[in-house]
Amino acid sequence: MITRDKVGRVTTAPTHERLRSQIEFTLEIDKLKRILRRNTLVDGSRRENDAEHxxxxxxxxxxLGEHAPPGTDLDKVIAMLLIHDLVEIDAGDTFIYDTAAVADQAERERAAADRIFGLLPEDQTARLRALWDEFEERRTPEARFARALDRLNPLLANFHTEGGTWARHQINSAQVLRNVALIAEGSETLGAYATELVEQAVAKGILAP
Amino acid sequence: MITRDKVGRVTTAPTHERLRSQIEFTLEIDKLKRILRRNTLVDGSRRENDAEHxxxxxxxxxxLGEHAPPGTDLDKVIAMLLIHDLVEIDAGDTFIYDTAAVADQAERERAAADRIFGLLPEDQTARLRALWDEFEERRTPEARFARALDRLNPLLANFHTEGGTWARHQINSAQVLRNVALIAEGSETLGAYATELVEQAVAKGILAP
Ligand SMILES: [Ca+2]
Known part of the structure; x- marks a missing residue:
């Protein structure tokens, strides 16, 4: 809503409260740029952060949207992917092969979602929280395809950095194939492609059998 | 399209050529994470890169979508913003107050768009190129709103880092207000808000009058 002040100038007064919350949220999420993941950039020069990821x-x-099941709402997938890691501002990045950290990850991430999405006006808190819950629950084609891309991405990065985190953390192909199963749940084509990558990685000696 | 090999396993063979181009593009754009902008993160700890931006x-x-003109396609705005800086992989980041660099910026960026979007299958090259052209031409509400956010973002960052690039590059409020005009073209509310920020920045002494 727009109003004008005494001299006829547009002011933000009526939307002030909503806009203030939205700007506060915008500034707060800048912190995602400082949350580091385990993997590096494709050129190996440094670790990747959650925002650029x-x-x-x-x-x-x-x-890659054409590889999602027909009817998948790709705009929703994109929105999901943009917000999916925001909780890591508070909860940190959990390495998927770190069993201890994975155990209380859900609880830490829910508390983070309460705080971070809670910075927004109520209707937007509800909308983004629902989107994040949908991503986490992995029951819709959108959530499954989003998750598939989230798992395919480090596989690509590791494949193209001579093994990357696989080598450093002594991951074997059986462990990677559990992630490939999640890719296949979201996209049959990308699942098949990921399986071929794992086979090639083993053949090249950059992933333990 | 999905087919199965002799032992009934799904293979990516028929989509191989498209998928190969799409993955090549995906790997190539990783370079955007290494293109540094002038401004820093909100905490001032380091320069921001184009991907996280x-x-x-x-x-x-x-x-902030509710501050766009009614009927604006926000999904299109988001897609535009995700791709808008890809050309900087080749053309580099051009500082908006650097007149010499701004002069041949358009030409360098068009060549970059040819190469980078050209990595994709033809139909996708055309689609993303059209989206980038639309952003650059700034004639649709979507392009104007996207541009408004692109200009509001560093203003917010500078305001919250005690003047940031303004102080370092001796920018004054008249120069910043030219950018604010671009914000107002995309969103009346955000334009008004940006004007208030500039006034506050001058009053606080973090921006030269
Ligand atoms: Ca994650």
């Missing part, structure tokens, strides 16, 4: 997944949804 | 703008479109 989320951008990369959004881009993957844009160009 | 693009993510941040996508998030701003998600939460």
């Amino acid at each position: 989320s951008w990369h997944l959004g881009m993957m949804a844009l160009v | 693009s993510w941040h703008l996508g998030m701003m479109a998600l939460v």
Whole structure:
């Protein structure tokens, strides 16, 4: 809503409260740029952060969308991917092969979602929280395809950095194939492609059998 | 399209050529994470890169969308923002107050768009290129709103880092207000808000009058 002040100038007064919350949220989420993941950039130069990772997944949804099941709402997938890691501002990045951290991950991430999405006006808190819950529950085609891209991305990065986190953390192909199963749940084509990548990685000696 | 090999396993063979191009593009755009902008993160700890910046703008479109003109296609705005800086992989980041660099910026960026979007299958090259052209031409509400967010973002960052790039590059309020005009073109509310921020920045002494 727009109003004008005494001299006829547009002011933000009536929307002030909503806009203030939205800007506060915008500034707060800048912190996602400082949450580091285990994997590096494709050139190996440094670790990747969650914000640039989320951008990369959004881009993957844009160009790989045809491999989602017919009828998948790709705009929703993109929105999901942009927000999916925000909880890590408080809860940190949990390495998927770290069993102890994975155990209380859900609880830590829910508390983070309460706080971070709670910065927004109520209707937007509800909307983004629902989107994040949908991603986490993995029951819709959108959530499953989003998750598939989230798992395909580090596989690509590891494959193209001579094994990357696989080598460093002594991960074997059986462990990677459990993630490939999640990719196949979201996209049959990308699941098949990921399986081929794992086979090639083992053949090249950059992933333990 | 899905087929199965001799032992009945799903293979990516028929989609191989498209998928190969899409994955090549996905890997190539990783380079956007290494293109540094002039401004820093909100905490001042380091310079921001284009990939995390693009993510941040996508998030701003998600939460500030109600300030776009009615009928604006926000999903299109988000897609535009995700791709808008890809050309900087080749053309580099052009500082908006650097007149010499701005002069041949358009030409360098068009060549970059040819190469980078050209990595994709033809139909996708055309689709993403059209989206980027639309953003650059700034004639649709979507392009104007996307541009408004792109200009609001550093203004917010500078305001919350005691002047940031303004102080370092001796920018004054008249120069900033030219950018604010672009914000107002995309969103009356955000334009008014940005004007208030500039006035406050001058009053606080973090921006030269
Ligand atoms: Ca994650």
